[in-house]
Amino acid sequence: MTDSKAALLTVDNVAKSYGARKALDGVSLAISEGEFVALLGPNGAGKSTLFQLLSGLFVADGGHITICGQDIRRSPVKALARIGIVFQQATLDLDLSVERNLMFHARLHGLGGSVARRRVGEELAAQGLVDRRGDRVRDLSGGNRRKVELARAMVHEPRVLLMDEATVGLDPGSRATLLAQVHGLCATRGVGVLWASHLVDEAERADRVVLLHQGRVRAEGTPAELIATVGVDSLAGAFAQLTEGGGRGTPDNPKS
Amino acid sequence: MTPAHGLRVLGAVAGREVEKFVHQGGRFFSALVRPLLWLVVFAAGFQNVFGVSIIPPYETYIPYQVYIAPGLLGMILLFNGMQSSLAMVYDREMGMMRLLLTAPVPRWYLLLSKLVAGTVLSVLQAIGFLAIAWLIGVELPPEGMLLVLPALVLAGMMLGALGLVLSVHVKQLENFAGTMNFVIFPMFFISPALYPLWKLQESGAEWLHQAARFNPFSHAVELVRFAMYGQFQTTSFLVVVGCLLAFFALAVFGYDPQRGMLKRTGRGG
Numbered sequence A: 001m002t003d004s005k006a007a008l009l010t011v012d013n014v015a016k017s018y019g020a021r022k023a024l025d026g027v028s029l030a031i032s033e034g035e036f037v038a039l040l041g042p043n044g045a046g047k048s049t050l051f052q053l054l055s056g057l058f059v060a061d062g063g064h065i066t067i068c069g070q071d072i073r074r075s076p077v078k079a080l081a082r083i084g085i086v087f088q089q090a091t092l093d094l095d096l097s098v099e100r101n102l103m104f105h106a107r108l109h110g111l112g113g114s115v116a117r118r119r120v121g122e123e124l125a126a127q128g129l130v131d132r133r134g135d136r137v138r139d140l141s142g143g144n145r146r147k148v149e150l151a152r153a154m155v156h157e158p159r160v161l162l163m164d165e166a167t168v169g170l171d172p173g174s175r176a177t178l179l180a181q182v183h184g185l186c187a188t189r190g191v192g193v194l195w196a197s198h199l200v201d202e203a204e205r206a207d208r209v210v211l212l213h214q215g216r217v218r219a220e221g222t223p224a225e226l227i228a229t230v231g232v233d234s235l236a237g238a239f240a241q242l243t244e245g246g247g248r249g250t251p252d253n254p255k256s
Numbered sequence B: 001m002t003p004a005h006g007l008r009v010l011g012a013v014a015g016r017e018v019e020k021f022v023h024q025g026g027r028f029f030s031a032l033v034r035p036l037l038w039l040v041v042f043a044a045g046f047q048n049v050f051g052v053s054i055i056p057p058y059e060t061y062i063p064y065q066v067y068i069a070p071g072l073l074g075m076i077l078l079f080n081g082m083q084s085s086l087a088m089v090y091d092r093e094m095g096m097m098r099l100l101l102t103a104p105v106p107r108w109y110l111l112l113s114k115l116v117a118g119t120v121l122s123v124l125q126a127i128g129f130l131a132i133a134w135l136i137g138v139e140l141p142p143e144g145m146l147l148v149l150p151a152l153v154l155a156g157m158m159l160g161a162l163g164l165v166l167s168v169h170v171k172q173l174e175n176f177a178g179t180m181n182f183v184i185f186p187m188f189f190i191s192p193a194l195y196p197l198w199k200l201q202e203s204g205a206e207w208l209h210q211a212a213r214f215n216p217f218s219h220a221v222e223l224v225r226f227a228m229y230g231q232f233q234t235t236s237f238l239v240v241v242g243c244l245l246a247f248f249a250l251a252v253f254g255y256d257p258q259r260g261m262l263k264r265t266g267r268g269g
Helices: A047-054 A076-080 A098-108 A113-126 A142-154 A172-189 A223-230 A235-247 B003-023 B026-045 B064-094 B096-101 B107-135 B142-169 B173-189 B197-202 B206-213 B216-228 B234-254 B261-265
Strands: A007-018 A021-032 A036-040 A062-067 A083-086 A160-164 A192-197 A208-213 A216-221
Touching: A007 A047, A007 A192, A021 A036, A021 A047, A021 A062, A021 A192, A021 A216, A036 A172, A047 A062, A047 A160, A047 A192, A062 A076, A083 A142, A098 A113, A098 A142, A098 B003, A098 B096, A113 A142, A142 A172, A160 A172, A172 A192, A208 A223, A208 A235, A216 A223, A216 A235, A223 A235, B003 B107, B026 B064, B026 B107, B064 B096, B064 B107, B064 B142, B064 B173, B064 B216, B096 B107, B107 B142, B107 B234, B142 B173, B142 B216, B142 B234, B173 B216, B197 B206, B216 B234
Parallel strands: A036 A192, A036 A208, A083 A160, A160 A192
Antiparallel strands: A007 A021, A007 A062, A208 A216
16 A cells, blocks of 8 residues: 555444345455555455445444545544545446436536536546447447446446446457556546456556455455565466465565 | 535436436326226216215215226325336446435435425326316316415325335336335225215225225315315315425435434445
């Protein structure tokens, strides 16, 4: 983490259980301005649960989540106003046009008529979707639907962007484009990004990688740090070793 | 949330519902066909079977179609309330519910916006039905025209709130048929929508009579029936308002991530 910058998102010792099963157990992480943090983990690691807690869909059993200084439990409305989310599952209204989907979101975030129209126009332009603004979402390709979701997530100018397995179902070209666009948002707009994925190659350009396995943070650091600490020659190798056999016997935090 | 933000959210939610309603061109037509069939065909066929005595708010013998008109208005509101429930389940399956629940808006206000949007559509359809019913002889006094609108709004909101509660429990669209069988039909038939409750008592079905007395839909129908003739039915008003508040509170509880059914079932939208 870049210590000189204030954290936009902090997750402090968060726990969540479903009955007797611990989905998250003492998870902590932080994201600062302009930082791209990859949340890597195999299926069932707890990534989706963490995203549900970050987006206020569920409440943690323990610990604290703070977004731009707002505790999501005590001030959910203020905290949610500062994040943009692209869910793993599509969340677009297929029967509405591209523009109407974005306008709907803008109004949910309280943007007024002219401001909402301007912001929607800017984000559609950023995604190269201006000529598709009147098309029904149902008629778009999977790649373009993801672009619409990214545009929508940015309409209200969030400080933090949560991307939950956002490349699922995309072809390699669309996947690379989406990843590059999100890196661009970090660089040009200073957005802090939490990018959850089980695909290691998507984490290779990340500022930091948080490796989640069986509900716990197994390792955290830059890709180079993880590779060096585990003593392998690639991030994929580090991922494989750290998630093998439940991750026992591996360093909990190579960075510290 | 500022008042301006609140109005934008309400406008967005209501606008989306209206836009989808308009795009589904046949929905308005089909919503009217069902009660009109009852009004024209069923009422004609059963005119002499169901003969209705003089009971308040009526001051003279009335044709059967006049008697069942408030019940059919209730039917429109009931079906639309359940349609709102269906729309919530659809939104959950399509992922839109996640978007709504992660908006920076208090959950209760989001649900209220959904309820208002659904009620607007319900009442518009009910007014459309009233206009056609007028053409075929169901006339309202001027004071009735004034009072029936707030009665329709209240009854529509109460049944819409019931739909919100059901949407917490209906896990899949496929389960909606169960809602029809276990909610809509019993509520409709065990009520004064088609026959006065004393008819049930007279036929010896005392338990049905008692069930109808405690059926919130019965009070929605009676509230509308009395309002159509410019009269205020205090008991029905209190029951409808009470049920509206109770159903809405249950819906807010159900959608609360800390306490409700969503937590227990592990469903986030």
